[in-house]
Amino acid sequence: MVKIVARKCTITRSQEFEKKTLATHALNVGVLCGHGCLYCSTPAILRTQSKLFPEYDGSAFKAFAAGAAAVDPTTPDRLGPELAALKPTDTVMLSTLTDAWSPEAQEFDLGRRCLEKLLRESKARVRILTKNAAVVNELDLLAEFRERVILGLSITAPLSKAKVAEVLEPRASSIQERLGALQAAHEAKVPIFGMLCPCMPGVADRPDDLDEMLDMIKPFAPEAIWAEPVNARGPGLRLCQEALADADFIAIANEVRFIRGQREHLDYTARLIGNLNVAAAGVGLKSLLKILVYQDGEGFRGDGSSVIWLKG
Ligand code: SF4
Structure with a gap:
C-alpha cells in the first residue's frame, strides 16, 4: 500500500549528517x-508519530511490516525560497x-524533480x-551538473552473497x-562515493566479504567510502534473522541473532572496524574510509583513525 502524505517541511538542516561528513542538509520525499x-x-525514528499511521494502530513498525510506503508527491513543488538561501x-x-528513487517515489518522478530544482535553483x-x-x-542531469553532484548506491553485500541481499532488501x-x-555514472564522469551500509554480520563483515566489496567499488574511483555496522535499534535485527532463516540462510540468521545482545553488538562493531581498516589498507583505500559508529569511542582499543564516533 502506498500512502500519500502532505508535509510542511522541505529542506532541513541536519547536524547528524554534518557529523557524518555526508551533508549539511537533508531532503526527503x-x-x-x-x-x-x-x-x-526509519520506522524507529517515526515511532512517536502515531498520527501518521492510524490504519496500522498508529505504529510505523506495523505499517513497514505490512509493506506500506508513505510518500509526499508535493515535495518538489514546495521547494521555494530555501533553495536560493543555500550556499x-x-x-x-x-x-x-x-x-528518492524507491518505487513509490518513481511513480511521481520525485527523485528527478527534486534533483532538478536543487541543481537549477540553488548553488548547493x-x-x-x-x-x-x-x-x-537522471544521468543527463547528473552529467550536466557533475561539478556539484555526487552519487552513491549502497553496496550491502559482495556479489557472491547477492542472494542474501535480496532477502534483506526485497524491493x-x-x-x-x-x-x-555506478558503472554507467562513472562512464558519464559523474563523481561517485562508496557506501557500505549496513555491514551485516555473516554478509558484509568478514575480511573476504570486505575485500570483495571494496574491489567492486574501487574501479569507480570513489571520492570517499563510508561504512557502518547494522543498527540494533528497533525490531530490524529480529526481522532480518527471521527472514534469513525462512530463506534457509540459517548460519547467517544465527550470526544476526547473536549480535542482538548488547555486548555482542559491541564486539561485532569492534571486529568490523578492524576488518574494514585492514581490507581498505589492502586495496589502497584506507585514506578514503569513514566508519560511522553510534558510540562514543569509550573503551575502544583498536585503530580508530577512520571512525567517526556519532555519540558524545
Ligand atoms: S532504501 Fe531501505 S534502508 Fe533506505 S530508507 Fe528505504 S527501506 Fe530504509
Whole structure:
C-alpha cells in the first residue's frame, strides 16, 4: 500500500549528517520507504508519530511490516525560497530517511524533480544516496551538473552473497543492478562515493566479504567510502534473522541473532572496524574510509583513525 502524505517541511538542516561528513542538509520525499529493507531504522525514528499511521494502530513498525510506503508527491513543488538561501558550501543529501528513487517515489518522478530544482535553483552541492538503479534515468542531469553532484548506491553485500541481499532488501535493486548504475555514472564522469551500509554480520563483515566489496567499488574511483555496522535499534535485527532463516540462510540468521545482545553488538562493531581498516589498507583505500559508529569511542582499543564516533 502506498500512502500519500502532505508535509510542511522541505529542506532541513541536519547536524547528524554534518557529523557524518555526508551533508549539511537533508531532503526527503516521504516518511516511509517502499524498498522494505528489513533492517531499516526509519520506522524507529517515526515511532512517536502515531498520527501518521492510524490504519496500522498508529505504529510505523506495523505499517513497514505490512509493506506500506508513505510518500509526499508535493515535495518538489514546495521547494521555494530555501533553495536560493543555500550556499555553495552546503550539501543537500537526497535522501536521509527514505529513498528518492524507491518505487513509490518513481511513480511521481520525485527523485528527478527534486534533483532538478536543487541543481537549477540553488548553488548547493547534492549528494544522492539510493538503493535503486533507476537513478540512471537522471544521468543527463547528473552529467550536466557533475561539478556539484555526487552519487552513491549502497553496496550491502559482495556479489557472491547477492542472494542474501535480496532477502534483506526485497524491493531494492539487486547488487548487480546497483553496480551497473555506478558503472554507467562513472562512464558519464559523474563523481561517485562508496557506501557500505549496513555491514551485516555473516554478509558484509568478514575480511573476504570486505575485500570483495571494496574491489567492486574501487574501479569507480570513489571520492570517499563510508561504512557502518547494522543498527540494533528497533525490531530490524529480529526481522532480518527471521527472514534469513525462512530463506534457509540459517548460519547467517544465527550470526544476526547473536549480535542482538548488547555486548555482542559491541564486539561485532569492534571486529568490523578492524576488518574494514585492514581490507581498505589492502586495496589502497584506507585514506578514503569513514566508519560511522553510534558510540562514543569509550573503551575502544583498536585503530580508530577512520571512525567517526556519532555519540558524545
Ligand atoms: S532504501 Fe533506505 S530508507 Fe528505504 S527501506 Fe531501505 S534502508 Fe530504509
